Amino acid sequence: MNFAKDIFISYTHIDNQLLAGQDRGWVTRLHETLSVQLEMRLGEKVEIWRDDKLAGNDAFADEIVAQLPQVGLLVSVLSPRYLKSEWCKKEAAEFCRSAAETLGVEVRRKSRIIKVLKLPVESLDGLPDVFRKALGFPFYKSKNEVPIELDPAYGPEMVGDFNVSVAMLAHQLANTLTALRQTEGSAPSAAESRGSVYLAETSWDREPERKQLEIELRGHGYGILPDAPLPSREQECRTEMTKQLASCRLAVHLVGNQPGMIPAGPSRKSLIALQNELAVLQCKSRSFPRVIWVPDGTQSKDPDHQQFIDSLHRTEEAQFGADLITGDLQSLKSATRSALRELERPERATRQDKMQPADESWIYVICDKRDINATVPLRKYLEQRGFETKRPLFEGDAATVRKANESLLNECRAAIVFYGNGDECWLNAIDNEMRRLRSRAPVRIYVAAPASDSKTEMIELDKNTLLDGLFGLPEEALEQFLASLGRKATTGGAA
Numbered sequence: 001m002n003f004a005k006d007i008f009i010s011y012t013h014i015d016n017q018l019l020a021g022q023d024r025g026w027v028t029r030l031h032e033t034l035s036v037q038l039e040m041r042l043g044e045k046v047e048i049w050r051d052d053k054l055a056g057n058d059a060f061a062d063e064i065v066a067q068l069p070q071v072g073l074l075v076s077v078l079s080p081r082y083l084k085s086e087w088c089k090k091e092a093a094e095f096c097r098s099a100a101e102t103l104g105v106e107v108r109r110k111s112r113i114i115k116v117l118k119l120p121v122e123s124l125d126g127l128p129d130v131f132r133k134a135l136g137f138p139f140y141k142s143k144n145e146v147p148i149e150l151d152p153a154y155g156p157e158m159v160g161d162f163n164v165s166v167a168m169l170a171h172q173l174a175n176t177l178t179a180l181r182q183t184e185g186s187a188p189s190a191a192e193s194r195g196s197v198y199l200a201e202t203s204w205d206r207e208p209e210r211k212q213l214e215i216e217l218r219g220h221g222y223g224i225l226p227d228a229p230l231p232s233r234e235q236e237c238r239t240e241m242t243k244q245l246a247s248c249r250l251a252v253h254l255v256g257n258q259p260g261m262i263p264a265g266p267s268r269k270s271l272i273a274l275q276n277e278l279a280v281l282q283c284k285s286r287s288f289p290r291v292i293w294v295p296d297g298t299q300s301k302d303p304d305h306q307q308f309i310d311s312l313h314r315t316e317e318a319q320f321g322a323d324l325i326t327g328d329l330q331s332l333k334s335a336t337r338s339a340l341r342e343l344e345r346p347e348r349a350t351r352q353d354k355m356q357p358a359d360e361s362w363i364y365v366i367c368d369k370r371d372i373n374a375t376v377p378l379r380k381y382l383e384q385r386g387f388e389t390k391r392p393l394f395e396g397d398a399a400t401v402r403k404a405n406e407s408l409l410n411e412c413r414a415a416i417v418f419y420g421n422g423d424e425c426w427l428n429a430i431d432n433e434m435r436r437l438r439s440r441a442p443v444r445i446y447v448a449a450p451a452s453d454s455k456t457e458m459i460e461l462d463k464n465t466l467l468d469g470l471f472g473l474p475e476e477a478l479e480q481f482l483a484s485l486g487r488k489a490t491t492g493g494a495a
Helices: 025-043 062-070 088-100 154-182 204-219 234-246 271-285 303-314 329-344 348-354 372-386 400-413 425-436 453-461 477-484
Strands: 007-012 073-077 115-118 135-138 140-143 144-148 194-200 224-225 250-254 291-294 322-325 362-366 414-419 444-449 466-469
Touching: 007 025, 007 062, 007 088, 007 154, 025 073, 025 154, 062 073, 062 088, 073 088, 073 154, 088 115, 135 154, 135 204, 140 204, 154 204, 194 204, 204 224, 204 234, 204 250, 204 329, 234 271, 234 348, 234 362, 250 271, 271 303, 291 329, 291 372, 303 425, 322 329, 322 425, 362 372, 362 400, 372 414, 372 477, 400 425, 414 425, 444 453, 453 466, 466 477
Parallel strands: 007 073, 073 115, 115 135, 194 224, 194 250, 250 291, 291 322, 362 414, 414 444, 444 466
Antiparallel strands: 140 144
16 A cells, blocks of 8 residues: 555644754654655655644644545654643544554554654553554653753753664664555565563663664564553563563563552562562573663662662572673673574574583683682692683673683583682672573582681581682692592693
């Protein structure tokens, strides 16, 4: 079907009013920039239409109703005022009605409705239900925990952020327009069957980053869940999240400074915390990789949310089965791509049977970067007993370092965790990584200087499996460990 207009922009008059020092309204700027970006991507003219709303009232125009059936896509600029506008809600309802009568609201799994979030909105009450599944593009950012729309009036930094957000919006619209123009009934691409990723719901201050990751994942053919707002009551919410997590191959959690939505129920836990809790249960019942992103400096004024953030850093249970990322957004993307590449490996199902050669003789000495020199006496001792040693890689991009260290852990004969300058969070992270990779290598924790009360307590409670190196090499314990590897150790060279 050929449409007279490619895109209709639905918005409320107040969202296009001029701020001080500006020569164009926000929606006008969006319209003009989007038009250029789309034509660059498609290589042809794109017809974008909107009502100028010069009168500034909400009288619904008959001519708009008449033209909506001839529109390919709807871009709704959502704001608190939009949800109060009867005119805008009628535009949305009329588009959905006419779309359902032609090609449908979705074409080849792509929604013909796109939400531009000028500011966060609490709900979509009053809009058609299909709006809950439609993609949303945040056009605001957090400044001192206050949402500020991407408008040049707030400074030159906002100009760049606005243009980047328009580029991401244009990319999605170009893909959907291409699908719309293709023959009806054509088969979906093979990439669309790659499975789903649970991209956890987050608070508004992490929505822009979540949207970037969502676009990238969809662009590589992955479905995204949740694809609609989750129930507001806790029990129904838990049931729905459990169902969706069970159908996904990977979970990615983005944790911000805000607690986000708190479903009504007895626990009073935030949606962010509940998703993490249910994802842990998935990890314990099946092979289910996770990535958690808590950027350095993430702090909350909400005491319950701060306690949750602390638990992600400090407790094994909250971090179970996950790769905890504290770097920038690019680090999160690299970790997500790495997890998906691992899932796509055809030999993954049998990897556990292949990862430990029977004649392997080297030992992986895992340490904090600050302890590299302190591990030298231990590594020399092991090499004198006929075992080659290797230590973690620390330099390079995040994805390369992570992949190399995973390979070291998967392929070693045994592992010794050198617990020196690393703190308890570091030790828990190493333990979680081993659980995530399901490493079969025998492991011992080597408790080294500096001494602390917690280290002394560890040794007292677990003398049999810990190597007490607080005051020098524990040669007898090391010899027992090497003997348990089933290979005769020799002095002065490899056996």
